[in-house]
Amino acid sequence: MxxxxxxxxxxxxxxxxxxxxxxxxxxxxxxxxxxxxxxxxxxxxxxxxxxxxxxxxxxxxxxxxxxxxxxxxxxxxxxxxxxxxxxxxxxxxxxxEKVDVSLPGRSGPKGALHPVQQGLDELTAIFVQMGFDVAEGPEIEDEFHNFDALNIPPEHPARAMHDTFFIKDMRNADGTEPMLLRTHTSPVQIRAMKRFLAEGGEPPLAVVAPGRVYRCDYDVTHSPMFHQVEVFKVDHDVSLSHLKGVLQYFLSAYFEKDVAIRLRPHYFPFTEPSAEVDIGCVFCAGKGCRICKGSGWIEVLGSGMIHPNVLKSVGIDAGEFSGFAFGLGVERMVMLKQGIPDLRLFFENDVRFLSRMGVAK
Ligand SMILES: [Zn+2]
Structure with missing residues (x-):
């Protein structure tokens, strides 16, 4: 080749x-x-x-x-x-890179009301249903509304029990009293009665006052900020049996079953007579368990007939009118209803806890 x-x-x-x-x-x-x-x-x-x-x-x-x-x-x-x-x-x-425009979009996680807010709404709604009006008051109070008008004069030992946060260098309008973070929602009782009378109202007056309160205290059952609901009614001939009837209806409605209740004599400065209210333990149906410490009863709130001095402090004739009042801790009520062991869970903002408790709205 x-x-x-x-x-x-x-x-x-x-x-x-x-x-x-x-x-x-x-x-x-x-x-x-x-x-x-x-x-x-x-x-x-x-x-x-x-x-x-x-x-x-x-x-x-x-x-x-x-x-x-x-x-x-x-x-x-x-x-x-x-x-x-x-x-x-x-x-x-x-x-x-093809996009299916007919696919539904990805939605973000749904928010939910905080369990304490749910509790406040739920508790308030029961009283609104019974015909109570909702009232609110300031969280920064003067001594008159937080203590004096509620029959807790200066030097009264109950003042010491309230572990009050006073506000440094802040005085009321006429400079006579220090200001404080309210230790309970009871001052709303005074404010609501005064407002009602100033507007020319005549009892009956029935009010539910939900709100935030403060005490210098922190452990498994206490937080420096917590929530209360104050409930009171003033009218002719309001008696202890009205109080008991309202409590029985309210507690059964809240716990969604017929709960047994008992009133134990107690002392509060702003009510006379006063009673602590227990419910038959919702965990063991009264048989006795760890949560009720074997007694079959759980303390849920403090109550009583409004002290005549409280009515007098706002100008209501205590001879003609009488009233009942009670106040309850919202966190405690939610803990009992939902079986939550530690109050601090409400304020740690652990999303796992909140989303398990949350009801999407
Ligand atoms: Zn029990």
């Missing part, structure tokens, strides 16, 4: 090998590498061209023509394959 024929054969097999490699390429990067390995400066075709130099001068144009044809064929095949691959890559990208 002449050298020229050998070179022709070499070119033919190079071309068919290259075309096969091009059509097997499945990315533009692979194809670019093939372009370099066949047509580049150090590529296979350049290697063949080196052989041309050894041919006699008259044969060189003949084989030169073959080399050019091969080069053009390879270049054309590369361009065609490149165009195909570019189209494929584009449609793959379109496929991967």
């Amino acid at each position: 002449s050298e020229i024929d050998a070179l022709k054969l070499q070119l033919e097999s190079l071309q068919s090998e290259a075309l096969a490699a091009f059509s097997a390429a499945d990315s533009l990067n692979d194809l670019q590498a093939l372009r370099v390995s066949y047509l580049g400066k150090k590529g296979a075709l350049t290697e063949v061209l080196k052989g041309v130099g050894k041919l006699p001068p008259e044969d060189r144009p003949v084989i030169g023509k073959f080399v050019n044809q091969t080069k053009q064929a390879l270049a054309a095949a590369l361009d065609a394959t490149e165009a195909e691959l570019a189209v494929k890559a584009k449609s793959a990208r379109i496929e991967s």
Whole structure:
């Protein structure tokens, strides 16, 4: 075989090998590498061209023509394959970026009312249903509304029991009294009665006053900030049996079952007589358990007949009118209803606790 024929054969097999490699390429990067390995400066075709130099001068144009044809064929095949691959890559990208506009959107997590707020709403709603009006008062109070008007004069030992936060350098409008964070919602009783009378009202007056209160105290059952609901009614001939009837209805409604209640004589400065109210233990149905400490009863709130001095302090004739009042701790009520062991859970804002307790609104 002449050298020229050998070179022709070499070119033919190079071309068919290259075309096969091009059509097997499945990315533009692979194809670019093939372009370099066949047509580049150090590529296979350049290697063949080196052989041309050894041919006699008259044969060189003949084989030169073959080399050019091969080069053009390879270049054309590369361009065609490149165009195909570019189209494929584009449609793959379109496929991967396709958006189904008919899919429903992803919604964020739903918020919920805090368990204490739920408790406040639930407790207040029961009294509203019974015809009580809702009243609110300021959280920063003067001594008159927080203590004096509630029959807790200065030097009264109950003041010490209230662990009061006084506000430094803050006095009431006429400068006679220090201001404090209210220790209970009972001052709303005074404010609501005064407002009612100032507007020319005549008893009956029935009010529920939910709100935030403060005491300097912190442990598993006490927090420096907590919530109370104050309930009172003033009318002609309001008696202890009215109080007991309202308590029985309210506690059964709140715990969603017929709960037994008992009134234990107690002392509060603002009521006379006064009673602590127990319910039959909602955990053991009165049989005795750890939560009721084996007694079958759980203390839930303090109550009594409004002390005549309290009525007098707002200008209600205690001879003509009487009233009952009671106040309860919202956190305690929610803990009893939901079986929550530690009051601090309400204020630590652990989302696991809050979302388990939460009712989405
Ligand atoms: Zn029990």
